[in-house]
Amino acid sequence: MQSDDAVGAQRQRNPVWKVVEHAQAAHPRFTVDTSRFAEHHASKPDPKYADDLYLAFACATGDRAALAVFEERHLSCVGQWIAKLREQPAFVDEVRQRVSERLLLGVSPKILDYSGKGPLGAWTRVAAMRAALDLLEEQKRGGGDDETESLAVAIDPELMIIRERHLPQFRAAFRGALEALDARERNLLRFHLIDGLNIGSIGKIIGKSRATVGRMVIGCRQKVFEETRRRLVELCGAPVDDVRSLMRLLQSQLDVSIGRFLREDGAG
Numbered sequence: 001m002q003s004d005d006a007v008g009a010q011r012q013r014n015p016v017w018k019v020v021e022h023a024q025a026a027h028p029r030f031t032v033d034t035s036r037f038a039e040h041h042a043s044k045p046d047p048k049y050a051d052d053l054y055l056a057f058a059c060a061t062g063d064r065a066a067l068a069v070f071e072e073r074h075l076s077c078v079g080q081w082i083a084k085l086r087e088q089p090a091f092v093d094e095v096r097q098r099v100s101e102r103l104l105l106g107v108s109p110k111i112l113d114y115s116g117k118g119p120l121g122a123w124t125r126v127a128a129m130r131a132a133l134d135l136l137e138e139q140k141r142g143g144g145d146d147e148t149e150s151l152a153v154a155i156d157p158e159l160m161i162i163r164e165r166h167l168p169q170f171r172a173a174f175r176g177a178l179e180a181l182d183a184r185e186r187n188l189l190r191f192h193l194i195d196g197l198n199i200g201s202i203g204k205i206i207g208k209s210r211a212t213v214g215r216m217v218i219g220c221r222q223k224v225f226e227e228t229r230r231r232l233v234e235l236c237g238a239p240v241d242d243v244r245s246l247m248r249l250l251q252s253q254l255d256v257s258i259g260r261f262l263r264e265d266g267a268g
Helices: 004-013 015-026 034-042 050-060 064-073 075-081 089-104 120-141 147-152 157-179 183-194 199-206 210-236 240-252 254-265
Strands: none
Touching (some): 015 034, 075 089, 089 120, 089 210, 157 210, 157 240, 157 254, 183 210, 183 254
């Protein structure tokens, strides 16, 4: 077994660890497993923006300080980025939430795909533009709200089989996760998903800033997602791949599914 001094010497000779130390110095408030980040950095082809890569990695692990920085530096710019497409506050809020969910939620958050070749802001801007264009297209097409759509949009045959195999347990896990929300969390989601209020309006009601409300909504969604996954494993003991497939399906229609439950739940 190598001594700490020997390990330290090896790290000093490894150029990746110099990058890690530089990133730590740039973001001293983040709590990150440096060995895992070193592996993540090494998996990317010649990343030029290591500090941004470190920020993205910390966000993927759920580090609160990193998420706050990402909110302040990048998510706060979504309105500017999509202004030429549509400037309405409700539309901007919806795009911002979609970007947050796509990049930061899930078993393997999409923000881990960021390569570090270009600035994280530019990469996030592309994600925001895509989300805005997708939302505009959805609004043009209109959309239903029945249960089949919310649970089975764009499902391939294999995923449909997995869904049908575990559907009772999946529904029970999802309902249990939603029932585990406290009254404050339910009201927050009801304001956003049922009443259609943007985060600025919700902030005025509950006395919080837009950024704080945004983080609270993301946190509630994440809680539902993770609790559903935990309960699903307990209820059906499904194979890991099946659980991942079901959770990807839930993630794609999370707001629709939560909204339906809240409507059924009434005043809760």
